[in-house]
Every structure is written in structure tokens, then in C-alpha cells.
Amino acid sequence: MTLSSLAADLRAEAARANERRALVLTGDADATRAAAVDAIEAAGLPIPDCTAVSAAEDWPFEHVGPRKSRELLGRTQQAVVLDGHDECSPNAIGRTVGAVDGGGLYILLAPDLDSWAERHDAFDETLAVPPFGVDDVTGQFRRRLVATLREHPGIAICDVDENYDGPEENAVEIQDDGLTDPWPARPREPPEPPEGASFPDDIYRACETADQADAVRELEALGNTAAESAPAVIVEADRGRGKSSAAGLAAGALAREGRDVLVTAPDRRGTYELFARARERLEAADALAGAGENRIAADSGGCVRFARPPEAADLPDDPDAVVVDEAAALPVSLLERFLDGPPVAFCTTVHGYEGAGRSFDVRFRSSLADSEREVIDIRLDEPIRYAAGDPVESWAFRALLLDARPPVDQLVADATPETVEYEELTPERLLADEHLLREAFGLLVLAHYRTEPDDLVRLLDAPNLTCRALLHEGRVVSIALLAREGGLCEATRERVYRGERVRGNMLPDVFTSQLRDQDGGEPVGYRVMRIATHHAVRSGGLGSRLLGEVEAEFRASEGRDADLRGEQVAHAGRQGAGERVDYLGVGYGATPELLDFWAGNGYRTVHLSTTKNDASGEHSALMVRPLTDTGADLAGRHATWFRERATGVITGPLAGVDPDVVRRALRAVDDEAVPAEAGLSERDWRVVVDAANGMGSYHAAPAAFTELALRELILGEADLDAEAERLLVEKVLQNREWEAVADDLDHVSTRMTMRAFGDACEPLVEAYGTAAAKAHRGYWE
Structure with a gap:
């Protein structure tokens, strides 16, 4: 069998079954690229319907660079060539494999499979964060990838000689022909318009499958503005089932x-x-009246328009309906904001590159249940581009762990902090136990709203990452992914201070480049990148138990060598055995609940970002838990600097932040960041005392009230209730108008709000006032 005949047979078999086939060409880069072109021609695939994702540019058809594989999302091609010689990321595989239509070929180019794991490419360089080098990156993911290629049906593997000179020559050795002799695909019957549908018949005739027509029928609810409560339609599907197209058909009909x-x-x-x-x-x-990049207008006056998630959550210009596509790739806190508006559809991928639907399914559905929305569920199972059971899809799911899930609820429901064991999950152990790997990665998917296939490589190969978990009877119930940061040499710290970014060192980067701490990258820290507890046992103390175990383990490092750098760290292992760890840290989108969780585990606020995350619309909080004196010095000075700049940033870029976020962030600041004395003048105290008694004004001494508000929100010695603290945040720190404060606090009038402000001042005088200030209270008795 020659490469020509093999390619033709693979294409014929794929067409007969309406499936895809994969062709792996290994060997010299130039030779495999030439062989890929010949295979496409021999298979009779139309050149305009072929795309190469490659760093090389000499292709007879469309090609995009490795970092632009995202351009294939939403597109369908007859053949996609993924060139893995210069760079091969799991994200690129996830994006490209779904772009091949039924009857097409997915062609992967790679070096010799036996040695691929030992080679380093451009993607490995992204994993080599300082102080590690690319030689410290392991090849565990590629080793596993090769095993899946060799084990799965429907995947042909050919070794191409470096002197390759055409598909009919003997320069290609076929290791596996990938042929499966499948049954012919059954003809797909076009769906009929359902009875009683309100959308026009042509909308339903444009559907590819009965599943898609059913989804469009349910999406008609988006036009039901007469319902007592606006409906929420949940459309779930694996990639390639047509959920986005169904949403588009419904949107066009509504417009x-x-x-x-x-x-x-x-x-x-x-x-x-x-x-x-x-x-x-x-x-x-x-009916098309106009079309731009972000807006399509109908002659009826209707339209379909796009807005970025944080802006869309504000429901600009009062839309009649909302469609949230790839909802699983957005944080639950943002999705919840859409529940206060018009009818809404949440379309989400269950398993796929765009994001995993498990977090959406577990966490967001509880919010839906608490809302007054009528919830309409629809799931699409039938693939549109290819037949069900497609072997290339099955391979991609396994290779990228797109369908990884935590243990089933029944196996872990009895887990408590007393029944679990704390363990390090090394890459070697994970690879030796496929069930453990799937459970661990499945739980990490829950830890973040947008876990990507690239994260699997980071888990297995990144030299700066290490994993800790709690296991209940061998099942993963809580997991933390930790990133080593800091310990940077003086030259690197100087470059960062001058504005150069440093990969994989989030906290040191912020400390040094943004907060202007020249020594901020010197201490060694471990940042909690992800932490997740199984949903069946959440709120049971397991997350705190895991953090406590991590702290105890790394606190034991205090007597170790603090001067290990670069190769020494790598030689000591991924977790830097023998290296002293100065602090634990975390950075995340700040919500009151998360701030309380981290503060409850001993982490202290050192920074609140002044810009919002593009996807979540939240401001990031950075928190630190010192383990050594060096770590305490770092945390202490940054806590002090945060308190000192708090007034300016809370009045400025943080003026619109949820007051409860500000309250919780300040309460988590180390008490030692607050000076022993408030430093108010005698006149300042008179103004505060007079305000407590209904006289005077906040504007008579705003700096004095600001100092007392910060003091109380950090120390809490006046024991104000939550509403009084919110009042201090909104009026004193965020400098909002009295009318706006009254509205936010649901007060009946501004006068009532001013009276509440005076009531809040009285305990401040009692807790922090000087003897003269307390004596002045007698004036009002």
C-alpha cells in the first residue's frame, strides 16, 4: 500500500460512514509537509476546503500560524493539517479537530513518535517560566498523546523518509492503516417544521437535525414577553452539534x-x-436592512447585536432577549446578572475546547433554581458535521480529557476532613492511573470557568507547577494546583522593574512592575492557581483542610536553602524540594464570598486591581499568607502600601465596586498595617463628635472621616454592623452622593441616610477617640 492508496482509502471510508479519519505523518518536517499535500491530492479533497496550521508558509492552500488556530473555530473544512514540528499545543488540537467535516481527513505532522516526548518546541518555551528553562519542561503530555494515537481506531500512522519524493514511492512506511471498515452512514432526514411553532417554516427547514429543530422550537420562548417570569432556556451540547447555529436561527427569526x-x-x-x-x-x-461587524439590522426594526460580557450584563439599551453563547466559559457571578433581565438563552458546550459545562451545570443551576425563572432545558446529541461515534472525536476527547469528570457523587458523599488523606499528585502518578488523572483534571475544570486543553499540559509538564489533593478512599475530593513564583535573580528583577513582563510569576510581576517594589520578586512563593472541592461535599471544610495541609508542608521548609535558583531548583524537583518557601499567595476575581474564604484561611489582602477582568467584569484581589520572616516582610510592606493608597484608588477607579467587596478586602488587611494612633487633630475629633450628634458635616473634615473609616474597616474595633460599614464605604471612601447612597441602601430619604451616618460615627469615637474627643461628647449631653 502506498501513501496515495492509503489516503484514497481513508477518504473513501470516511465518506461512506460520514466520519473523519486521521492521518499521522512522522519524520522530517519538510518531508512530512510534502507528504501531507500529496495525501490530500490523492484523496481527491478540494484544495479550497483545506487549511494548514503551520509555522511554515509554503502551502498550496490556506494556512494560518500555530498561534492563530482559533480562526478555525466555527468553520468547516474537508482537511486540516496540524503541523506539530515547530509547535503543538493541545488548544490547537482542540480547535482544529472539530473543524473537519464528515468524509474529511485530519492530518497531524510530527517528529518521530518514539522521540517526540524528548524534543522541545515553541509551546514548551511558554511553559519554561523563570527561573526554569525549556530543558526543565518534561514531555509527559506528548508521551501520552503518542499512546492515544497508537491505540485508537481510525488513525493511520506513517513514517516518512527524509528523502521522500512522492506518494507512489517507497519512502513511506505505514505503521497502521487506520481503516475500520464501518457500516455506511444512514441518510439524514431533514426535520419538518413542528406543529404550532411561531417561527416561520423556513427557520426550521434551515435546521440540519431534529435535535437542532427541537432546540429552535424551545428558543421561541425568548419572544414570550407576556410570561409572568422571563424564561431561561438552557441549550447544552458537545461541540459540533449546532447549538450556536440554532441560537442564530432563533435570533434571526426574532429580529x-x-x-x-x-x-x-x-x-x-x-x-x-x-x-x-x-x-x-x-x-x-x-428582511436584511444592514449588517456591520457587531450588528445585523432587520427592516422590521429588530436587530441582532453583540456586546462583551461585562457590558452585556448591564443590558445596554434594554434588549428584548439575550443569548449568552459559550456560557460555561464565563464566571457564574457574571451569568447571574442576566437573570435580572429579559428572556435569556444560555448556550454551553458540555465537552469541548470552548470550556467545560460541568461547572456551569453544577454551580449556575443552583442560582437558576433560586430565581423565579421558568427554566427550559434542551440538549443536542446528534452531530451535524459527522456521524455519531466518529473515531476522531473519540480520540480527541480522550487525548485532551475533554470529558474528564470528578468522581460520581455517591463515591465521595461521606468525605469529611477526618476521612481524607493529603497527597502530592505527581505527573508520574497521574499518568500511571488514568482514572486518577481524569478525576483530578475533571475537578480542576470545576475550579475555573475557562479551563483549556493547554492546562492539561501545564499539569503534566510545566516545571513550576505542582499538585496537592485530598483523597477519600482513593477518590479525589479536593485539589489545589500550585505555581512556584519568585526567587528571581537580581538581573531578572531589574528587567521586570523596568517594565519587562515575566511569565508565570503573577504576584512578583505585580509587586515589582505595578507596585514598584524592586525586591518583590526575591522571596519564593507558591501561588494557589486553582483550588476546587467536589460539589457533593462543598462547604464541609475540605478546601480549608487542604490549604492547611499545604501550609503545614511548605512552612516546614523554613529552614531550607533560600538561595536555590534556576537549575538547582529544577534539579530539586517540580516542587523545589530543599528550597525555602517564604509565602503562599493567591489572585482571583474578588467577590465577598471568596474574600471571606481566603481571609478565613489566613490570607491577607495586599492588592485590589484597579481594572476589571475582561471576561468576568471583576476586580482581582491578591492575597498573601507569610511562612517565613522574609515572607512576612514582603506581606507587611505591601499591606501597608495598600492601606496608604486605598483612599485614592477606592475614590477613583474602584468607586463603582460593590461595597461588600471593598469591606471584605479591607477587613482582610493585616492589622499591623494600621498605625497605632489615628492621627486626627483636636479639631478633626470635634467635627466627628459633632457629626455623631447630628451637627456638622462630613465635608468639614473628609480626611478625618476617611482615616476612621479605613481604620474601622480593617480593625473592626467599633463593631459596626454590615449596613453601617457599607455606608462608610459608599459615602466616605467611594465619595458617592447622598442620594445615590440612600438609593443603594434602600433608605427612604437622604435625611435618613445622614442620620445613619451620624449613628455610625458615635462608636467610632468610642473605639478610636482621644480623651479630649470623648470629653467633647459632654457638650451634647
């Missing part, structure tokens, strides 16, 4: 009716299919 449909997604490019289907239906009905 034809004159409805304003607001669409949002983590990435505008990911809504390509949705907007394409909406425009297609408007054009088909001669």
Missing part, C-alpha cells in the same frame, strides 16, 4: 419580528456561526 436580540460570548469570533445563521435567514426573507 424579523422586530425584536432586539443582544448576544454575548467570551470571544466575538466564537459567535461567527450564530451571526452567520441570523444574517442568512434575514437575507432569505428579504
Whole structure:
């Protein structure tokens, strides 16, 4: 069998079954690239429907660079060539494998498979964060990837000689032909318009499957503005099932009716299919009035428009309906904001590159249950681009762990802090136990709203990462992914101070470049990148138990060598055995609940970012838990600097932040950051005492009130209730108008709010006032 005949047979078999086949060409880079072109021609695949993702540019058809594989999301091609010689990331595999249509070929180019794991490429360089080098990056992921390629059906593997000179020559050795002799695909019957549907028949005739037609039928609820409570439609599917297209068909139908449909997604490019289907239906009905990059208008006055998630959550211009595409890739706190608006559809990928739906399913559904929304569920199972059971899809799921899940609830429901064991999950152990790997990665997927396939490589290969877990009867119930940071040499710290970014060192980077601490990258810290507890046993103390075990383990390092750097650290192991660890840290999108959790585990606020995260709309909190005197010095000075700049940033860029976030962030500041004395003048104290007795004004001495508000929000010695603290935040620190404060606090009048402000001042005088201040209270008796 020659490469030509093999390619033709693979294509014929794929077409007969409406499946895809994979062809792996290994060997010299130039030779495999030439062989890929020949294989496509021999298979009779149309050149305009082929794309290469490659660092090389000499291709006879469309090609994009390795870092631009995202451009294939939402597209369908007859063949995709992924060139893994210069760079091969799991994200690129996840993006490209779904772009191949039924009857097509997915062609992977790679070095010799036996030695691929020992080679280093451009993707490995992204994992080599200082002080580690690329030689410290392991090849565990590629070793596992090669094993899956050799084990899965439907994958042909050919070794290409470096002197390759054509598909008919003997320069290709076929290791596995990948042929499966499948049954022919059954013809797909086009769906009929359902009875009683309100959308026009042409909308349903544009559907590819019965599943998709059912989804569009349920999405008609987005036009039901007469319902007592606005419905929420949940559309779940694996990638390639047509959920975004279904949403686009529904959006186009609503726009034809004159409805304003607001669409949002983590990435505008990911809504390509949705907007394409909406425009297609408007054009088909001669109803298209105009189309721009982010807006399609209908002649009825309706439209389909896009807004980024944080802005869309504010429901700009009062849309009639909202579609949130790839909802699983957005934080739950942001999704919850859409529940206060018009009818909304949440479309989410269950397993796939775009994000894992498990977190959405577990966490967001509880919010839906607590809302007054009518919830309509629809799931699409039938693939559109290829037949069910496609072997290339099965391979991608396993290779990238797209369907990884935590243990089933019943196996861990009895887990408590007393029944679990604390363990390090090394890459070697994870790779030796596929069930453990799937459980660990599945739980990490829950820890973050946008876990990507690249994160699997980081777990297995990144030299700066290490993993700790709690196991209940051998099952993973809580897990933490830790990133070593800091310990940077003087030259690197100087470059960062001058503005150069340093990969994989989030806290030292912020300390040094943003907060202007020249020594901020010197102490060694471990940042908790991800932490998750199984949903069946959440709120049972397991997360705190895990953090406590991590602290105890790394606190024991206090007597170790603090001067290990670079190769010494790598030689000591991924977790830097023998290296002293000065602090534990964390950075996350700040919410009151998370601030309370981390503060309850001894972490102290050192920074609150002044800009919002693009996807979540939240400000990031940085917190530190010192383990050594060096770590305490770092945390102490940054806590002091945070308190000193708090007035300026809370009045400025943080003026619109949730007061409860400000309250919790300040309460988590180390008490030692507060001076022993308030430092108010005698006149300042008179103004405060007079305000407590209904006279005078906050504006008579704003700096004095600001100092007392900060003092109380950090120390809490006046024991104010939550509403009084919010009042201090909004009026004193955020400098909002009295009317706005009264409205936020649901007070009946500004006069009531001013009276409440005076009531809050009285305990401040009692807790922090000088003898003269307390004596002045007698004036009002």
C-alpha cells in the first residue's frame, strides 16, 4: 500500500460512514509537509476546503500560524493539517479537530513518535517560566498523546523518509492503516417544521437535525414577553452539534419580528456561526436592512447585536432577549446578572475546547433554581458535521480529557476532613492511573470557568507547577494546583522593574512592575492557581483542610536553602524540594464570598486591581499568607502600601465596586498595617463628635472621616454592623452622593441616610477617640 492508496482509502471510508479519519505523518518536517499535500491530492479533497496550521508558509492552500488556530473555530473544512514540528499545543488540537467535516481527513505532522516526548518546541518555551528553562519542561503530555494515537481506531500512522519524493514511492512506511471498515452512514432526514411553532417554516427547514429543530422550537420562548417570569432556556451540547447555529436561527427569526436580540460570548469570533445563521435567514426573507461587524439590522426594526460580557450584563439599551453563547466559559457571578433581565438563552458546550459545562451545570443551576425563572432545558446529541461515534472525536476527547469528570457523587458523599488523606499528585502518578488523572483534571475544570486543553499540559509538564489533593478512599475530593513564583535573580528583577513582563510569576510581576517594589520578586512563593472541592461535599471544610495541609508542608521548609535558583531548583524537583518557601499567595476575581474564604484561611489582602477582568467584569484581589520572616516582610510592606493608597484608588477607579467587596478586602488587611494612633487633630475629633450628634458635616473634615473609616474597616474595633460599614464605604471612601447612597441602601430619604451616618460615627469615637474627643461628647449631653 502506498501513501496515495492509503489516503484514497481513508477518504473513501470516511465518506461512506460520514466520519473523519486521521492521518499521522512522522519524520522530517519538510518531508512530512510534502507528504501531507500529496495525501490530500490523492484523496481527491478540494484544495479550497483545506487549511494548514503551520509555522511554515509554503502551502498550496490556506494556512494560518500555530498561534492563530482559533480562526478555525466555527468553520468547516474537508482537511486540516496540524503541523506539530515547530509547535503543538493541545488548544490547537482542540480547535482544529472539530473543524473537519464528515468524509474529511485530519492530518497531524510530527517528529518521530518514539522521540517526540524528548524534543522541545515553541509551546514548551511558554511553559519554561523563570527561573526554569525549556530543558526543565518534561514531555509527559506528548508521551501520552503518542499512546492515544497508537491505540485508537481510525488513525493511520506513517513514517516518512527524509528523502521522500512522492506518494507512489517507497519512502513511506505505514505503521497502521487506520481503516475500520464501518457500516455506511444512514441518510439524514431533514426535520419538518413542528406543529404550532411561531417561527416561520423556513427557520426550521434551515435546521440540519431534529435535535437542532427541537432546540429552535424551545428558543421561541425568548419572544414570550407576556410570561409572568422571563424564561431561561438552557441549550447544552458537545461541540459540533449546532447549538450556536440554532441560537442564530432563533435570533434571526426574532429580529424579523422586530425584536432586539443582544448576544454575548467570551470571544466575538466564537459567535461567527450564530451571526452567520441570523444574517442568512434575514437575507432569505428579504428582511436584511444592514449588517456591520457587531450588528445585523432587520427592516422590521429588530436587530441582532453583540456586546462583551461585562457590558452585556448591564443590558445596554434594554434588549428584548439575550443569548449568552459559550456560557460555561464565563464566571457564574457574571451569568447571574442576566437573570435580572429579559428572556435569556444560555448556550454551553458540555465537552469541548470552548470550556467545560460541568461547572456551569453544577454551580449556575443552583442560582437558576433560586430565581423565579421558568427554566427550559434542551440538549443536542446528534452531530451535524459527522456521524455519531466518529473515531476522531473519540480520540480527541480522550487525548485532551475533554470529558474528564470528578468522581460520581455517591463515591465521595461521606468525605469529611477526618476521612481524607493529603497527597502530592505527581505527573508520574497521574499518568500511571488514568482514572486518577481524569478525576483530578475533571475537578480542576470545576475550579475555573475557562479551563483549556493547554492546562492539561501545564499539569503534566510545566516545571513550576505542582499538585496537592485530598483523597477519600482513593477518590479525589479536593485539589489545589500550585505555581512556584519568585526567587528571581537580581538581573531578572531589574528587567521586570523596568517594565519587562515575566511569565508565570503573577504576584512578583505585580509587586515589582505595578507596585514598584524592586525586591518583590526575591522571596519564593507558591501561588494557589486553582483550588476546587467536589460539589457533593462543598462547604464541609475540605478546601480549608487542604490549604492547611499545604501550609503545614511548605512552612516546614523554613529552614531550607533560600538561595536555590534556576537549575538547582529544577534539579530539586517540580516542587523545589530543599528550597525555602517564604509565602503562599493567591489572585482571583474578588467577590465577598471568596474574600471571606481566603481571609478565613489566613490570607491577607495586599492588592485590589484597579481594572476589571475582561471576561468576568471583576476586580482581582491578591492575597498573601507569610511562612517565613522574609515572607512576612514582603506581606507587611505591601499591606501597608495598600492601606496608604486605598483612599485614592477606592475614590477613583474602584468607586463603582460593590461595597461588600471593598469591606471584605479591607477587613482582610493585616492589622499591623494600621498605625497605632489615628492621627486626627483636636479639631478633626470635634467635627466627628459633632457629626455623631447630628451637627456638622462630613465635608468639614473628609480626611478625618476617611482615616476612621479605613481604620474601622480593617480593625473592626467599633463593631459596626454590615449596613453601617457599607455606608462608610459608599459615602466616605467611594465619595458617592447622598442620594445615590440612600438609593443603594434602600433608605427612604437622604435625611435618613445622614442620620445613619451620624449613628455610625458615635462608636467610632468610642473605639478610636482621644480623651479630649470623648470629653467633647459632654457638650451634647
